[in-house]
Amino acid sequence: MITAPEYLQKPIKVAFGSVPKDGGTFTFYRNIRPALAARGISIYCVTLGKPQARLWEDAYVDDGCVQLAATSLSMKDQARVFTKWCADNDIDCVMAINSEGILSAIPHLPAHIRVLSRCANAFDHGYRITMSGRERLARIIALTPRLRDDLVADYEADPEKVVLIPNGIDAAKFEAAAQKERGTGARLELGFLGRLEHNQKGVMYLPAIVDALHTRGVPFRLRIAGKGVDRARMEEAMAPHLAEGRVEFMGAFTPSEVPQFLGQTDVYVFTSHFEGCPNALLEAMMAGCVPVCGLIPGITDFLVEAGRTGFIETLGDAEGFASAIAALHEDRTKLAALSRTVAAEARERFTDEVAADAYAALLRDMMAEPPPNYPPRSWNAFQPDPNFPGYWRHRIPVGLKALMRKFR
Numbered sequence: 001m002i003t004a005p006e007y008l009q010k011p012i013k014v015a016f017g018s019v020p021k022d023g024g025t026f027t028f029y030r031n032i033r034p035a036l037a038a039r040g041i042s043i044y045c046v047t048l049g050k051p052q053a054r055l056w057e058d059a060y061v062d063d064g065c066v067q068l069a070a071t072s073l074s075m076k077d078q079a080r081v082f083t084k085w086c087a088d089n090d091i092d093c094v095m096a097i098n099s100e101g102i103l104s105a106i107p108h109l110p111a112h113i114r115v116l117s118r119c120a121n122a123f124d125h126g127y128r129i130t131m132s133g134r135e136r137l138a139r140i141i142a143l144t145p146r147l148r149d150d151l152v153a154d155y156e157a158d159p160e161k162v163v164l165i166p167n168g169i170d171a172a173k174f175e176a177a178a179q180k181e182r183g184t185g186a187r188l189e190l191g192f193l194g195r196l197e198h199n200q201k202g203v204m205y206l207p208a209i210v211d212a213l214h215t216r217g218v219p220f221r222l223r224i225a226g227k228g229v230d231r232a233r234m235e236e237a238m239a240p241h242l243a244e245g246r247v248e249f250m251g252a253f254t255p256s257e258v259p260q261f262l263g264q265t266d267v268y269v270f271t272s273h274f275e276g277c278p279n280a281l282l283e284a285m286m287a288g289c290v291p292v293c294g295l296i297p298g299i300t301d302f303l304v305e306a307g308r309t310g311f312i313e314t315l316g317d318a319e320g321f322a323s324a325i326a327a328l329h330e331d332r333t334k335l336a337a338l339s340r341t342v343a344a345e346a347r348e349r350f351t352d353e354v355a356a357d358a359y360a361a362l363l364r365d366m367m368a369e370p371p372p373n374y375p376p377r378s379w380n381a382f383q384p385d386p387n388f389p390g391y392w393r394h395r396i397p398v399g400l401k402a403l404m405r406k407f408r
Helices: 024-037 075-088 100-108 124-130 145-154 171-178 203-215 231-237 239-243 255-263 279-286 318-330 332-349 352-368 391-395 398-407
Strands: 012-017 041-048 065-068 093-095 114-119 137-142 162-164 188-193 220-225 247-251 267-270 290-294 311-313
Touching: 012 075, 012 100, 012 352, 024 041, 024 279, 024 352, 041 075, 041 100, 041 352, 065 075, 075 100, 093 100, 093 352, 114 124, 114 352, 124 145, 137 145, 137 352, 145 162, 171 255, 171 279, 171 332, 188 255, 188 279, 188 318, 203 220, 203 231, 203 318, 220 255, 231 239, 231 247, 239 247, 255 279, 267 279, 267 318, 279 290, 279 332, 290 318, 290 332, 311 318, 318 332
Parallel strands: 012 041, 012 093, 041 065, 093 114, 114 137, 137 162, 188 220, 188 267, 220 247, 267 290, 290 311
Antiparallel strands: none
């Protein structure tokens, strides 16, 4: 039997449900993996089942990425393949995240495997899948106070199991950007980086903000990086600004292109309706951009201290956003000081090293405890995770789906 002190030296293997592609879940894996490896913890990105295999992008794959049951639409088969893979590879801990097959496998995992959930977004489905397999959950990670409080108040999470760990960013990638003096040009350089859709990201607030800035006579350029369904609407709403060079659409960036973009940005405009712990905002802060954010209680006001590391305005209040940005234009000394402060603060709170220390300590403590008294469920009693009621849609042939859409 391994005692707790001995266990501190034992390597830990973690299976993390995700897909190598451009997205927040895989970004977390990519950022945290090398820092955890330095602490004796191996984390694997496990892509399970045909629907997830379709999302796999080779450009993002590293040697920790694993693809299982890539042609399977059967949730039971996927869960069985994953459970066997965990046993064959001596996996100690499973983080299912939003993988339907892995979440469905949780009740059937060997008893010694700990299950750790991670809540990354503030919406109902995200909360529900965080609590999937609740009988097996050893810990629940919440990225921000809003997520923690919602899980406890509305989703019956055990407050003793909930741990607050924000996302971490590799500070070294943004060191050159953070060293640049902000506000030295005649015009303010504004930036937005993210998916161009309004439902979550609030991008249709940007036209009103740039209108208000132009009316105030503030010299600026807003560069918009990303792609999404609302790009055409945005371009139409900002046509005069596009024609005059006050707005530019940059398209989607690779991760390696982001630091240079942020290094050329004075003010980062953040308009999301809901988030978990947004990597794009943390990267902007790490790069020394001064954030002007909409208020998401328990999230943006946890990441940004109004007046010291940025500004927080009422979401959708274009005049409020414009006032904060105009004040930075008028006081370039303050802009430069805020830039230095926010970069320093990000290095204190939001690096991958800080996050890795927290995850490593959590995993070591969790693995040193006795495993939960929960015997694996028989495969004869298998049921797909109930928080994915539409799982059967994956089994419908593409041609039949098209026919159904036509008649609907």
